[in-house]
Amino acid sequence: MNRKSKLPKSHVSKSDHSSPPPKPTSTQPDMRHFFALSLDLLCVAGVDGYFKRLNPVWEKTLGFSLKELLARPYLEFVHPDDRALTVAVAQKLAVGLPLGTFENRYRCRDGSYRWLLWNALPVARQGLIYAAARDITDRKQTETALRESTERYRSLFEGVPVGIYRSTPTGEILEANPALIEMLAYPDRESLLATPAADLYADPAERYRWQDAMEREGVVHTNEVQFRRRDGKIIWVRDIARAVRDNHGHVLHYEGMWEDSTQRKQSEEELGKLSSAVERTPDPILIASANGTIEYVNAAFEKVTGFSAQEVIGQTPRILKSGVHPQEFYRRLWDTILAGQPWWGTFVNRRKDGQLYFSEASIAPIFSTQGEITHFVSVERDITERKQAEKKLQEFADEISDLYNHAPCGYHSLDAEGVLIRINETELRWLGYSREEILQKKKFTDVIRKEDVRAFEVSFATLKERGWVRDLELRMVRKDGTTLPVLFSATAVRDSAGKFKMSRSTVFDMTERLVLEDMKRQEWRASQEMEIARQVQARLFPQTAPALETLEYASACTQARAVGGDYYDFISLAPGRVGLVVADVSGKGLSGALLMAALRADLRSKCQVAPLDLSHTLEMVNKSFYESTDPGVFVSLFFGDYEDATRRLRYANCGHNPPLLVRVDETVEHLGGTGPVLGVLADWKCSVTEAQMASGDILVFFTDGIQEALNDAGEEFGIARLVEAVRANRHLPVSSLLNVIATTVRRFSSGQQKDDQTLILARVR
Numbered sequence: 016m017n018r019k020s021k022l023p024k025s026h027v028s029k030s031d032h033s034s035p036p037p038k039p040t041s042t043q044p045d046m047r048h049f050f051a052l053s054l055d056l057l058c059v060a061g062v063d064g065y066f067k068r069l070n071p072v073w074e075k076t077l078g079f080s081l082k083e084l085l086a087r088p089y090l091e092f093v094h095p096d097d098r099a100l101t102v103a104v105a106q107k108l109a110v111g112l113p114l115g116t117f118e119n120r121y122r123c124r125d126g127s128y129r130w131l132l133w134n135a136l137p138v139a140r141q142g143l144i145y146a147a148a149r150d151i152t153d154r155k156q157t158e159t160a161l162r163e164s165t166e167r168y169r170s171l172f173e174g175v176p177v178g179i180y181r182s183t184p185t186g187e188i189l190e191a192n193p194a195l196i197e198m199l200a201y202p203d204r205e206s207l208l209a210t211p212a213a214d215l216y217a218d219p220a221e222r223y224r225w226q227d228a229m230e231r232e233g234v235v236h237t238n239e240v241q242f243r244r245r246d247g248k249i250i251w252v253r254d255i256a257r258a259v260r261d262n263h264g265h266v267l268h269y270e271g272m273w274e275d276s277t278q279r280k281q282s283e284e285e286l287g288k289l290s291s292a293v294e295r296t297p298d299p300i301l302i303a304s305a306n307g308t309i310e311y312v313n314a315a316f317e318k319v320t321g322f323s324a325q326e327v328i329g330q331t332p333r334i335l336k337s338g339v340h341p342q343e344f345y346r347r348l349w350d351t352i353l354a355g356q357p358w359w360g361t362f363v364n365r366r367k368d369g370q371l372y373f374s375e376a377s378i379a380p381i382f383s384t385q386g387e388i389t390h391f392v393s394v395e396r397d398i399t400e401r402k403q404a405e406k407k408l409q410e411f412a413d414e415i416s417d418l419y420n421h422a423p424c425g426y427h428s429l430d431a432e433g434v435l436i437r438i439n440e441t442e443l444r445w446l447g448y449s450r451e452e453i454l455q456k457k458k459f460t461d462v463i464r465k466e467d468v469r470a471f472e473v474s475f476a477t478l479k480e481r482g483w484v485r486d487l488e489l490r491m492v493r494k495d496g497t498t499l500p501v502l503f504s505a506t507a508v509r510d511s512a513g514k515f516k517m518s519r520s521t522v523f524d525m526t527e528r529l530v531l532e533d534m535k536r537q538e539w540r541a542s543q544e545m546e547i548a549r550q551v552q553a554r555l556f557p558q559t560a561p562a563l564e565t566l567e568y569a570s571a572c573t574q575a576r577a578v579g580g581d582y583y584d585f586i587s588l589a590p591g592r593v594g595l596v597v598a599d600v601s602g603k604g605l606s607g608a609l610l611m612a613a614l615r616a617d618l619r620s621k622c623q624v625a626p627l628d629l630s631h632t633l634e635m636v637n638k639s640f641y642e643s644t645d646p647g648v649f650v651s652l653f654f655g656d657y658e659d660a661t662r663r664l665r666y667a668n669c670g671h672n673p674p675l676l677v678r679v680d681e682t683v684e685h686l687g688g689t690g691p692v693l694g695v696l697a698d699w700k701c702s703v704t705e706a707q708m709a710s711g712d713i714l715v716f717f718t719d720g721i722q723e724a725l726n727d728a729g730e731e732f733g734i735a736r737l738v739e740a741v742r743a744n745r746h747l748p749v750s751s752l753l754n755v756i757a758t759t760v761r762r763f764s765s766g767q768q769k770d771d772q773t774l775i776l777a778r779v780r
Contacts, residue, residue, distance in 0.1 A: 056131065056148040062109040064088045067143065076150055078124030094120035094128050104135070111139040118151070130155045178252075178273040184226065184266050186212040198252075198275050200244040217241035217249050225254070229269060233258045239276060251280040299374075301393040307331045310390070319374075319397050321367030332393070337371055339363040352380050352391055361398070373402040425501070425522035428508075431515055433458045433475060442522060447494035464490045464498060471503075479515045482507040491522070500525040557585045561593045563659045568595070568714075568777035569750040571757055573768065580607025581718050581771035582615055588626040591659035597671065597716040597775055598652040607771075614640065614650055629656055629667055629703050633693070640694040649694040653686070653716060662708040662779055667701050669693055672719055675734070677741050679711030713752075714777040715741055720770035724760050732763050749776050 050057055050070050059068040066085050073084055077092070084092070093101050097119035107114055114135060120128040135146035178195025182188045188208050199215065201207040213222040221240045228235055238254040256271025293300055299316035303309050309327050317323055320335060327334055340363065351358040357379040364374050374395040381390040425442030427435055435453055443450060446462060453462075459475075460468050467489045478484045487503040505520035556572060572581055580600035588594050596618065600610040614636070621635045633654065640650065651671040657664050668674075670692030673685040690701020708714075715737065724732040737756070744755045753776045760772065 053147075056150065058146050058148070060089060060105075060144045060146060062105070062142050062144070064090060064105070076123075076129060077121055092121050094122065096120075104133075105144070108135055108137040108144045109139075109142075111137050178275075179271075180273060181268055181270045182212045183268050186222065188212055189268060195273060198244075198250075198273065199242065200246045200248070202245075206245075215242050217243045229256065229258045230266070233260075235271070239280075242273075250275055250277045252276065299393075299395040299397070301332065301395075303332065303391045303393070305388050305390060307391075316395075319366075319372070319395075320364070326367075335362075335364040337363045337365040339371070348378070352378055353388070355380055355382070355388065362395070372397055372399045374398065424524070427459075427520050427522070429459055429475075429505075429518045429520065431479070431517075433460060435459060435462075436517060445493065445499055445524065446491065452494075462491050464492060466490075474503075475518075478505050478507055478518060482509075488525070489522075500529055556583065560585045561587045563591070563593060563657070565659050565662050565710075565780045566593075566657055566777055567749050567780060568775065569753045570773075570775040571753055572771065572773040573720075573757065574771045575720070575768050576604050580604075580611050581720065581773040582611045583716070583773050583775055584615060584618070586619060586622050588622060588656060592627070593657050593659075594622060595655040595657060595714075595716065595775065595777065596652065597674075597718065597773060598650050599671065599718045599771070599773075600650045601648050603771070610644065610648065610650070613643070614652075627656075629654060629665060630701060633667055633669065633690070633701055634699060637693045637696075637699040641697055641699070644694055649692040651692050655686075655714075655716075657708075657777075662710075663705055664708055664714070665703055665705040667703050669701055672717060672722060674717070675713075675715040675738060675741070676706060676708075677713040677715065677738065677745070679709060681742050681745075683738055708779045710779050712779045713741060713745060714775075714779075716773075716775035716777075718771060718773040720768070720772035721760055721774060723770065724764040724772070725767070725769065726763050727765055732760055736763070749778050752776055 050068075053070055054072065056072050056076060057070040058066050058073070060066050065087075066089055069081050069084055071081075073079070074081055077084070079092075090098055090101060100117065101119050104114060104117055117133050118130060119133070120130055122128055129150055130152045131148040132151045133146055133148045135144055137144050173193055176194055178198050179190075179192040180188060180195055181190040188210065191204060191207050193204075196204055196207050199207060201210075213219040216222050218241070225235065225238060225240070228238075234257045235254055238256075240252055240254060242250050242252045244250060253274045253276040254271060255274075256269055258266045259268050259270060261267055294313050296313065297315050299319045300311075300313045301309060301316055302311040309330050309332065312322075312324050312327055316327075320327075322334065348358050348360070357377060359377045360375075362374040362376055363371055365371055375398045376393055376395040378391055378393045380388045381392060383389045423441070425445060426437075426439040427442055428437035430436050434455060435457055436455065438450065438453060443453070446453070460471060463471060470487065471489060474484045474487050484503070484505045489501055489503050490498040491501050492498055501522040502525050503520065503522050505518045508516045508519055510516045557570070560568060560570075568585075570583055570585075572583060574581065580602050582596070582598040582600065584594070584596040586594035586596060598611075598614065600607050600614060602610060617639050618632075618636050621632045621639075624635070625631045633652075649670075652669045653666065653671040653674055654669075655664050655666040655674075666686055667690060668686055668688045669690045670688060673687045676684040676686060678684065684706070686706065689704055691699065693699070717737070721737065722731065722733060726732075736759070740756045740759050741752070744752050747755065753774060756776070757772070757774060761768075
């Protein structure tokens with residue numbers, strides 16, 4: 016081996032570097048024993064960059080034999096990142112410069128590295144360097160672990176969402192994390208640390224009571240106390256803390272967490288108030304689980320029904336069933352509340368003693384945070400006496416009953432001059448007048464538009480003569496000047512001589528009817544426009560399919576709404592080359608349809624530019640879609656380029672449901688993703704892969720409306736059922752097979768389609 020020096024030649028000694036150091040004379044102690052017994056790595060190195068002598072610890076530490084270590088320049092064993100430092104140290108030692116300790120890494124036989132701490136002494140006249148190294152790998156690893164642990168602690172301390180503190184027994188705050196500074200509304204850490212801990216308490220004496228507990232027990236788990244923030248606001252804080260003591264048991268400091276529990280305390284107080292109100296209310300209240308089992312009744316329920324809480328808890332409300340209501344009544348009730356809507360109505364229920372009573376009730380669902388119904392709450396009011404009074408009122412007060420049975424409408428009477436002499440509260444509320452402002456003081460013509468006065472006067476004359484007027488459309492003028500569209504009708508009341516005495520008039524608020532009529536007109540226009548959109552979108556789907564000798568294929572798209580966001584296409588790329596495309600645009604309805612139309616136009620135009628460069632075509636489509644849509648809008652797309660002559664399918668799957676390739680032996684392959692969805696990334700790339708088809712193979716392209724169709728039990732149709740449907744009917748023509756699968760999906764989901772469903776089937780001839 017040619018041993019070339021790694022150091023400047025001017026520093027190389029003229030002595031024979033390869034010869035061993037002089038043997039000790041008989042009068043000198045033999046130091047070789049210490050050299051062999053040392054636990055450190057001892058060496059003698061020449062300025063030529065080679066070891067001259069090594070003790071046995073080198074073999075044990077690095078795994079290389081002494082012969083291997085002596086035969087090669089020692090720099091070859093030094094970690095590449097440490098070689099420059101090692102050369103610099105060796106150059107200084109070669110010229111006799113003193114040097115302190117330094118560290119570097121040496122390679123072991125197994126490829127790992129060990130950290131060594133060096134001390135070295137140069138002997139310039141011999142051209143040798145005497146050095147000792149200590150293996151400090153374990154220390155280095157410990158230092159690294161300690162540093163990482165410290166960093167993790169600091170990250171936790173800084174990022175945890177609860178306040179963390181450290182304070183002394185004298186009340187000095189030593190440390191506070193950002194969450195605590197924010198919770199107490201201090202502008203910065205320094206201002207909080209400068210505040211005595213007792214000043215944070217709404218009652219400073221609480222600090223000393225807390226400190227006494229800490230001295231006794233050394234830990235606090237559930238202490239809740241009020242704090243005063245920097246801005247003066249009082250908050251509730253839950254304190255979890257412990258005392259840190261020295262070896263003699265003296266408290267060094269306290270450390271713990273402060274969590275803002277103000278909102279929880281307020282919620283508990285509100286819940287307590289609500290519970291008290293529910294228990295004290297005179298109206299019966301019942302709470303049942305989602306399956307109808309009674310879990311709670313209040314005291315009023317026990318009083319009204321005669322049943323104790325122990326008798327009804329665990330039962331269902333059927334315990335009160337009277338048999339008066341038909342089954343359809345209860346079915347409508349359950350349909351309403353299970354749909355998440357409140358129900359209002361009147362029950363005829365049966366008390367424990369068998370007596371019937373009338374109950375006016377409202378039943379509302381209670382939802383979990385996940386939006387699921389967990390309970391139902393029923394609030395009732397015993398209206399038995401009121402019902403009895405209403406029955407008597409019906410029998411003895413026909414005129415009053417007539418007036419108030421039309422409470423949703425206005426009711427008034429006019430004398431022969433058209434002056435208002437009676438008026439109900441509904442009409443007064445509409446007009447904004449008090450009874451004193453209008454009765455005997457205003458004519459009816461004073462509260463209608465001037466444009467309607469003539470029509471009313473003609474109708475009033477007819478009323479006096481004929482005795483009735485029906486459905487006169489007017490606009491009443493409120494006190495504030497606004498108008499109210501009404502439908503006016505009246506009958507004449509005559510005296511015993513047949514002379515007109517007064518009118519009995521009703522006015523119906525037409526606002527809602529006019530709004531509904533306008534809505535119907537708008538709905539009709541919208542339906543017409545939607546039908547046009549549906550027809551336009553239907554024309555966007557391929558009307559014909561390019562004929563291929565080796566592939567027969569069929570397609571169908573069933574939209575959940577009039578228009579949708581699913582898209583499929585057959586694009587002629589070259590003679591005997593057809594692009595089979597299926598895509599699902601984010602969004603449904605009209606927005607999804609517009610995005611679908613834009614995607615179709617752009618994809619077809621880009622295919623004209625680069626019909627056979629699929630990656631480039633899709634990159635151009637993504638760029639256009641990304642630049643022309645809002646953030647969050649995307650499209651999943653599968654593009655398959657089928658070559659008729661070779662039966663080869665080159666494809667790109669951009670985040671779409673993997674199409675199924677059902678081989679002739681009924682094994683199934685999934686044409687998985689080759690790139691992300693379109694429209695999300697500006698710098699977008701996708702790869703293209705291929706599948707070699709054989710005669711009898713079937714391709715199944717679909718959107719998630721097929722896979723995610725749900726049955727009544729909430730189960731998805733899924734891939735397994737789709738594969739089974741293809742295998743079971745693969746002998747059918749492609750169009751028939753497509754119809755069978757679509758029918759299978761529709762029957763599985765009971766016709767309740769939630770999403771657009773697109774399906775393309777292709778069989779290789």
